[in-house]
Amino acid sequence: MNPSAGDVEYEPVSVKAVLAEMKDTAELLIDLSFSAVLHGSDDVAREVLDLEARMDVLQMRARMSLLMAARSPEDAEQLAPVLGVVGAAEKISDAAGDIAKVVLEDIGLPDAMRAALPEAVETLVRAELATDSGFAGRTLGAADLETETGVRVIAIRRGRDWITNPDRDTRLDAGDSLLLRGTEDGIADVYERATGHAYEPPAEVDPGIEDLERAVDSIVLMKNMSELGVDLAYGSVLFDSEAVAEEVVELEAEVDALQSRFEAWTLRAAARVDDPVSLRGLVHLANATEVVSDAAVEISEGVLRGLGTHPVVEQAVEESDEVIVRRTVAPDSEFDGATLGDREVETETGMRVIAVRRSTGDERDWIIQPGPTTELRAGDVFLAKGTRSGAERLAALTGEEAAD
DSSP: OOGGGTOOOOOOOOHHHHHHHHHHHHHHHHHHHHHHHHHTOHHHHHHHHHHHHHHHHHHHHHHHHHHHHOOSHHHHHHHHHHHHHHHHHHHHHHHHHHHHHHHHTTOOOOHHHHHHGGGTSSEEEEEEOOTTOTTTTOBHHHHTHHHHHSOEEEEEEETTEEESSOOTTOBOOTTOEEEEEEOHHHHHHHHHHHHSSOOOOOOOOOOOOHHHHHHHHHHHHHHHHHHHHHHHHHHHHHTTOHHHHHHHHHHHHHHHHHHHHHHHHHHHHHTTSSOGGGGHHHHHHHHHHHHHHHHHHHHTHHHHTTOOOOHHHHHHHHHSSSEEEEEEOOTTSTTTTOBHHHHTHHHHHOOEEEEEEEEETTEEEEEESOOTTOBOOTTOEEEEEEOHHHHHHHHHHHTOOOOO
């Protein structure tokens, strides 16, 4: 085989490192692909396709290494869930590529889609670091953006290279293209300080047709639920929790139901728009988002089937760029009786609480998609996602170590 022609040859690699990179790349791809749609950016869409090609190489290397490691039926049983995680990351990558092609191939999206997307997730923008910016020449740790603004640099494009997991020691250079993620207010502040130009959010658009507005809203909700499903799936693997894995299955079922309603609303809207072809992109987005939801179930399938979590997957999730931690609310702590909004967890730490487990007698219930009004109580266990530095700040606030 000729590696220069794009072929991949077997070489000894750390499966743990490859899985961690695949997880980080898959999550970055979801953000980038929807950002490309939001801004109608061909440049960002092309970056998605480049990263998708990179993911293809990663998954092939992971599969080769896993095949070399399987020497007995027992090995095969242990490694089967790992293959599921590899396949799921690849599916997410392919779905992100399909979303990017909506932009690159001008498949067609109503303006209402771009107006609604900021409500789907935290804002993600691309900012080129100006020579005279106060951030130029400083490390992310020195800039301390997360603490000051709640904005995180999730990736950096430097020339033709990507830094997909920047940390506090990563230096920012003039000319870097920074991918910033955070609230609208925080993004506006950081964007102006980085580029020297004011941030202009996408203009609001009145969809004008109720069914079209419902269709767009359903995609926004599907995307939120699919991303949450991926987060919970990795959480179920990290903590070998069948209860969390079952929540992933429930979310996938809800996404399927939403897709059915979306199809009905889109068909009705098509009869009342000037150019029904402009709705093709919506259909592509919905299909790609549903694939992400299916992939989340695939990640947690080993836990659901009682095969447990292979240590290499657990270590990969722990060592990936965005970590998932579990904390317990101690009696009479600052969190006991406070809402997530009261504690401003995300603003203070950059960590996003993705689920709360509450024990009532012998019953244990999960609160999925907790919001600012969700009250925490003594004994509650919550899962939070974010950076390592954010996890350390959260631990300091709670005074708790990770729960068992």
